[in-house]
Amino acid sequence: MAIKYLRTAYASQLQPGQPASLRSGAPLKEPGGDYEALHKQMKRLFNSKPGKKYGRFSDDIGECPFGGWLKDYVEEKQSFESLTDRLFGQWQELLNGTQEEHQGHLMIVHEALADSEVVYLLILESDSALRLDAQQQLDATDILSLSRLNLAVRIELNDWLGDNQGENFLTLIHGRGTGDAGELFIKLCGFTNQIDVEKETLTFLDAVEAFAKNSEPQDAGKVRNRAYEFCKEQHALGEPVAIDALSEFLDEAQPERFKEFASQSAELPESGVLHPDHRKVKKLVRIAGSGGGMSLSFSSDLVNQAVYYDRDTDALTITRLPKALREQLQTYLEGRE
Structure with missing residues (x-):
């Protein structure tokens, strides 16, 4: 500098x-x-x-x-x-x-x-x-x-x-x-x-999510994680997300694959550059919500592995609890008893 x-x-x-x-x-x-x-x-x-x-x-x-x-x-x-x-x-x-x-x-x-x-x-x-x-x-x-x-x-x-x-x-x-x-x-x-950041964030999320679902099931999580990491790195540099660079980052063997897919499935700007809000892009890799005295956040990769959601009963079952959370629950229940 x-x-x-x-x-x-x-x-x-x-x-x-x-x-x-x-x-x-x-x-x-x-x-x-x-x-x-x-x-x-x-x-x-x-x-x-x-x-x-x-x-x-x-x-x-x-x-x-x-x-x-x-x-x-x-x-x-x-x-x-x-x-x-x-x-x-x-x-x-x-x-x-x-x-x-x-x-x-x-x-x-x-x-x-x-x-x-x-x-x-x-x-x-x-x-x-x-x-x-x-x-x-x-x-x-x-x-x-x-x-x-x-x-x-x-x-x-x-x-x-x-x-x-x-x-x-x-x-x-x-x-x-x-x-x-x-x-x-x-x-x-x-x-x-001149830029609608909210609209471009939705465009980015929709394009990546559609591309992930179109990929092999075992690769979908990898696509979301790499897209989030790329966006986070660009944010740290103070730079927007260039579709060309993102496409190459997602698939080095076929660097044009995401770009071609996104151009057909989403309305990309002529500049080939998006300005997504990195805070909202985190939705690609984390599921979070709060309300009614409860706040939850976990990696999307844990769905159907350590976190199970039953749509019929609207119930969430969590296994493999973090050690700190398990200890707090045990201490609290012992105190109540």
Whole structure:
């Protein structure tokens, strides 16, 4: 990982109706060291965050000029400093109109990877910490949070401006509870949603389940597990699921088999890429449910092996109980007796 440029600004709006204040740092070229470590941690949080949204820049350049400014920077029509001056200025203007208090650091990072270039725009949050000052008096201070990230966007420059331009080159994190600041951040990014994640999750699940049922009975569980593992790995990398790659992963001997099957049994996007919610994809390998004071979860492979369901009586029989559960039941029953 190599940071080409990085810059931060601290913005605060503590009295709604009054002008927001903003203090920006100097543009840093290839800052290295601690900045690389900070960005690496933010990327880890970004990739692991569930519920991401995928889209593109809004066509309304007047309301959302960031895309145009960024393109001018990439095409070397303006400097990184000029780009960020404009971006920070717009963020301050947007905060002027909010009716909620806000304070936080806005960080923009231009990162060069081995085969692509990416720009991140993030709101860094703070945690409160205690320290002893030079006079050994207890003092409260704010430090950057390394465990929370609720507002961020990633722009895949190659997908956006490359020869094979994609339609969904923005990945957005918009956490719950971010209020006005969250909506203003979306406006700052110029993000417009193009992906129905729920629909694509169902498409993914239906295609894999149909393929598993169409396979040999002894291979069905293996198909579901490998599909889930592939999806989980892609989520950890912060990447969507490419049908070509998934097809090869499911059957290395016949790498086109799943792709051909899915194209006939499901409505796949023209891009050949799906953005399933990895939390819901877990249904492929686990059966879970809760209610009425009960919560159950077990591997789907255990059905008719250690877990038996009788449809007529709506009864579930579980054998080979986990040791910890067996000990808890025995202790509880002994106490009751």
